[in-house]
Amino acid sequence: MRDLSRDNRFLSINTATLRRERSLAEVVPALAAAGIPGIGPWREQIQSAGVKAAARLIGDHGLAVSGVSRAGVFTSHGRTGLQQVLDDNRRAVDEAAGIGARCLVLIGGGLTPGSRDIADARALFAEGLAALLPYARSANLPLAIEPLHPMYAADRACINTLAQANDLCEALGPGVGVVVDVYHTWWDPNLEREIARAGAKRILAFHLSDWLVPTTDLLVDRGMMGDGVIDLKRIRGWVEAAGFEGLCEVEIFSQRNWWQRPMEEVLATCVERYRTVC
Amino acid sequence: MRDLSRDNRFLSINTATLRRERSLAEVVPALAAAGIPGIGPWREQIQSAGVKAAARLIGDHGLAVSGVSRAGVFTSHGRTGLQQVLDDNRRAVDEAAGIGARCLVLIGGGLTPGSRDIADARALFAEGLAALLPYARSANLPLAIEPLHPMYAADRACINTLAQANDLCEALGPGVGVVVDVYHTWWDPNLEREIARAGAKRILAFHLSDWLVPTTDLLVDRGMMGDGVIDLKRIRGWVEAAGFEGLCEVEIFSQRNWWQRPMEEVLATCVERYRTVC
Numbered sequence: 001m002r003d004l005s006r007d008n009r010f011l012s013i014n015t016a017t018l019r020r021e022r023s024l025a026e027v028v029p030a031l032a033a034a035g036i037p038g039i040g041p042w043r044e045q046i047q048s049a050g051v052k053a054a055a056r057l058i059g060d061h062g063l064a065v066s067g068v069s070r071a072g073v074f075t076s077h078g079r080t081g082l083q084q085v086l087d088d089n090r091r092a093v094d095e096a097a098g099i100g101a102r103c104l105v106l107i108g109g110g111l112t113p114g115s116r117d118i119a120d121a122r123a124l125f126a127e128g129l130a131a132l133l134p135y136a137r138s139a140n141l142p143l144a145i146e147p148l149h150p151m152y153a154a155d156r157a158c159i160n161t162l163a164q165a166n167d168l169c170e171a172l173g174p175g176v177g178v179v180v181d182v183y184h185t186w187w188d189p190n191l192e193r194e195i196a197r198a199g200a201k202r203i204l205a206f207h208l209s210d211w212l213v214p215t216t217d218l219l220v221d222r223g224m225m226g227d228g229v230i231d232l233k234r235i236r237g238w239v240e241a242a243g244f245e246g247l248c249e250v251e252i253f254s255q256r257n258w259w260q261r262p263m264e265e266v267l268a269t270c271v272e273r274y275r276t277v278c
Numbered sequence: 279m280r281d282l283s284r285d286n287r288f289l290s291i292n293t294a295t296l297r298r299e300r301s302l303a304e305v306v307p308a309l310a311a312a313g314i315p316g317i318g319p320w321r322e323q324i325q326s327a328g329v330k331a332a333a334r335l336i337g338d339h340g341l342a343v344s345g346v347s348r349a350g351v352f353t354s355h356g357r358t359g360l361q362q363v364l365d366d367n368r369r370a371v372d373e374a375a376g377i378g379a380r381c382l383v384l385i386g387g388g389l390t391p392g393s394r395d396i397a398d399a400r401a402l403f404a405e406g407l408a409a410l411l412p413y414a415r416s417a418n419l420p421l422a423i424e425p426l427h428p429m430y431a432a433d434r435a436c437i438n439t440l441a442q443a444n445d446l447c448e449a450l451g452p453g454v455g456v457v458v459d460v461y462h463t464w465w466d467p468n469l470e471r472e473i474a475r476a477g478a479k480r481i482l483a484f485h486l487s488d489w490l491v492p493t494t495d496l497l498v499d500r501g502m503m504g505d506g507v508i509d510l511k512r513i514r515g516w517v518e519a520a521g522f523e524g525l526c527e528v529e530i531f532s533q534r535n536w537w538q539r540p541m542e543e544v545l546a547t548c549v550e551r552y553r554t555v556c
Contacts, residue, residue, distance in 0.1 A: 110491075116509040118465065151429045153465035154507045155491045164467055187396065187431035189442055213388075213432045215496060229432045231394040 001233075001240050004248070005275045012038025012066035014207070014251035015045060018266055019259045024049045024057055026263070032061040034267040038247040039063045040105075040205075043070070043095055051098035058099055066247040067144060067179070067205045068096035072106030074128025075121045075158060078113055082128055089132050093139050102246065103144035103204040104136070105179055108159035110152070121158040126168060129176065137175040144204040145169070146179035149187075151218050161185075162194035169202055180239055181207035181251065183222055186230045192238050200243025208232065208278055209252045220255035224269060226277035236278060248278060279511075279518050282526070283553045290316025290344035292485070292529035293323060296544055297537045302327045302335055304541070310339040312545040316525040317341045318483075319377070321348070321370055329376035336377055344525040345422060345457070345483045346374040350384030352406025353399045353436060356391055360406055367410050371417050380524065381422035381482040382414070383457055386437035388430070399436040404446060407454065415453040422482040423447070424457035427465075429496050439463075440472035447480055458517055459485035459529065461500055464508040470516050478521025486510065486556055487530045498533035502547060504555035514556060526556060 002010060013036055015027050024045045031039055039058060046054045046068065058065060071092035074085050089106075096104040108125045111118060129143070136143050145165040148157035159165055162185055165178040178198050185191050195203070210228030215221050225232055236248070250270045252258055258266050280288060291314055293305050302323045309317055317336060324332045324346065336343060349370035352363050367384075374382040386403045389396060407421070414421050423443040426435035437443055440463055443456040456476050463469050473481070488506030493499050503510055514526070528548045530536055536544050 111507055116507050118509070122467070149429065150427065150465040151493070151496075154489055154493075160465055161467065187428040187438055189400070189439060211432055215429070215432075218429075218493060218496060229389055229394050231396070 001237050004278055008035050008037060008271055008274070010247050011036050011271065011274050012040055012064070012247035012249040013267065013270060014040035014069065014249050015042055016069065017250050017252045017258065017270065018263050020044065022263070024054055028057050028061050028063060030263050030267060031063060034264070034271060036267065036271065037062070037064055038066045038249065040066045040249045040251065041068060043068060043092055046095045046099060051095050055099045064247065065099055065101040066249045067103045067105045068092070068099070068101045070105040070107055070146070072125070073109035074125045075109035075112045079124055082124065086128060086131055089128070090135050093132070093136050093141050097139040097141040101141065103142040103177065105144050105146050105205065107146050107148055108157035110155040110158060118153060118158055122164070125158055129168060130172060133172055133175050142204050143176045144179045145176065146181060147184055149184040161188055161190070162198065163190055166194055166197050166202070177202040177204040179205040179207060182230050182232060182235050183207070183209045183211060186211060186235065191235070195238045195242050198242060200245070203239060203242060203244045204246070205249060206236070206239050206244060206246065207249050207251045209250065217255065220253040222252045222254055224252060224258060225250070225273040232278045248274065250274065279515050282556055286313050286315060286549060286552070288525050289314050289549065289552050290318055290342070290525035290527040291545065291548060292318035292347065292527050293320055294347065295528050295530045295536065295548065296541050298322065300541070302332055306335050306339050306341060308541050308545060309341060312542070312549060314545065314549065315340070315342055316344045316527065318344045318527045318529065319346060321346060321373055324373045324377060329373050333377045342525065343377050343379040344527045345381045345383045346370070346377070346379045348383040348385055348424070350403070351387035352403045353387035353390045357402055360402065364406060364409055367406070368413050371410070371414050371419050375417040375419040379419070381420040381455065383422050383424050383483065385424050385426055386435035388433040388436060396431060396436055400442070403436055407446060408450060411450055411453050420482050421454045422457045423454065424459060425462055427462040439466055439468070440476065441468055444472055444475050444480070455480040455482040457483040457485060460508050460510060460513050461485070461487045461489060464489060464513065469513070473516045473520050476520060478523070481517060481520060481522045482524070483527060484514070484517050484522060484524065485527050485529045487528065495533065498531040500530045500532055502530060502536060503528070503551040510556045526552065528552065
């Protein structure tokens with residue numbers, strides 16, 4: 001396992017950790033000032049800045065882009081709305097490729113509107129992914145399927161386990177991989193096996209946060225690493241045993257705690273926890 | 279599939295649907311008055327009434343006991359506290375057997391105190407279950423492992439999928455089975471397969487409620503059947519295709535809605551939804 005304690009070499013911050021409404025013009029210099037070499041921006045931020053300006057800003061500060069959040073959601077407008085969603089996903093590919101991202105993060109999307117058929121939602125996600133893949137390949141931009149916690153199956157993401165994501169990758173071949181996010185996957189009895197199955201080529205991103213006890217909100221009550229119950233070092237060990245050598249991206253949605261604090265304090269805490277408990 | 283629309287023959291109500299603090303003396307006559315033939319009481323209620331009095335009350339009203347909630351939780355006091363928890367579980371077996379229950383419902387228990395090791399919690403659950411089983415067998419009382427939703431993995435239940443429960447059943451042999459609860463399992467990509475694997479002998483109980491969108495609380499915001507997004511008929515179809523012929527037990531924890539309503543209204547709604555959307 002890599003030694004994280006001595007420097008920030010493998011650290012990246014997903015900008016949602018600092019509240020999503022912050023601009024890249026605020027966040028990028030702050031990361032650089034904190035000695036953090038990686039960033040995981042959201043599409044809205046790239047769009048606000050403009051792709052070229054975002055790329056220049058990020059490049060000028062020497063940051064690597066561990067991934068762009070997020071696309072996919074192929075189920076959101078049902079089968080008849082898939083083309084519209086695909087158009088938006090192609091724009092997402094352009095944005096991610098335009099800023100030199102390691103990957104574009106895709107989530108499943110929930111049930112299609114008015115439906116209770118999760119198998120159908122999963123089939124539609126697979127269809128959308130297959131349709132997007134040639135475009136992403138031609139842009140040389142890897143697509144990274146992020147399984148989200150089963151508590152999001154209804155309204156956000158019908159892809160809920162790493163096994164599902166691996167199955168999709170196997171069916172589709174090169175150009176598509178996975179995100180391993182400890183928050184979404186820590187409970188999974190098959191996690192170690194599926195991380196090994198994914199392997200170095202397929203694990204495109206590794207996301208860090210923690211599961212708080214109690215958790216008071218399904219969406220925006222994630223914990224800072226070390227404040228919860230996830231065995232972070234063990235999971236990182238599995239990911240690195242599989243050959244992953246990329247950045248560790250901190251992604252914390254925290255309405256009641258970290259989103260209330262100054263950005264510098266949040267970043268300093270991320271650095272400290274990354275070095276000590278991850 | 280059985281036709282539920284014509285009568286209440288296969289309906290049972292878990293008493294938590296009517297708020298846990300109600301006594302059996304209140305609930306049992308209300309169920310009988312509503313023409314509901316089954317009850318799933320909680321241990322606290324049996325203890326408050328006394329086992330013999332509870333058995334008499336339930337028998338006098340002609341109710342079947344689809345299951346007793348709940349025991350297990352072998353992880354709650356760590357490995358050193360297992361004997362204490364086993365003692366309590368043996369009392370639960372006595373209580374459930376004493377009122378003629380179809381099964382005793384066991385949940386996993388969360389991480390052991392101070393631990394982040396979910397694999398260890400799972401091992402401890404298996405140990406506790408194996409230790410309890412001879413006692414339950416001698417009481418002729420089936421133990422029913424209920425996998426709970428992964429959002430409860432940290433603090434309530436380390437058994438989160440039907441596959442885990444089936445693995446435990448296979449390892450331990452007769453006397454132990456599973457609960458299929460739609461709320462906890464509907465998202466599982468392997469649900470159909472694991473229900474078939476469980477089969478008629480192992481499926482000891484089937485629990486109904488619904489997943490609301492949005493869900494505003496992790497514990498006490500379950501929906502009435504039909505108010506959420508779970509494909510109830512499809513899952514019941516799988517359960518019955520596996521050979522299940524038991525009662526359908528409605529279990530709804532609903533702080534903001536159903537717990538606020540008169541018992542008679544809740545029961546009437548359960549009956550109506552059971553007949554129309556389940």
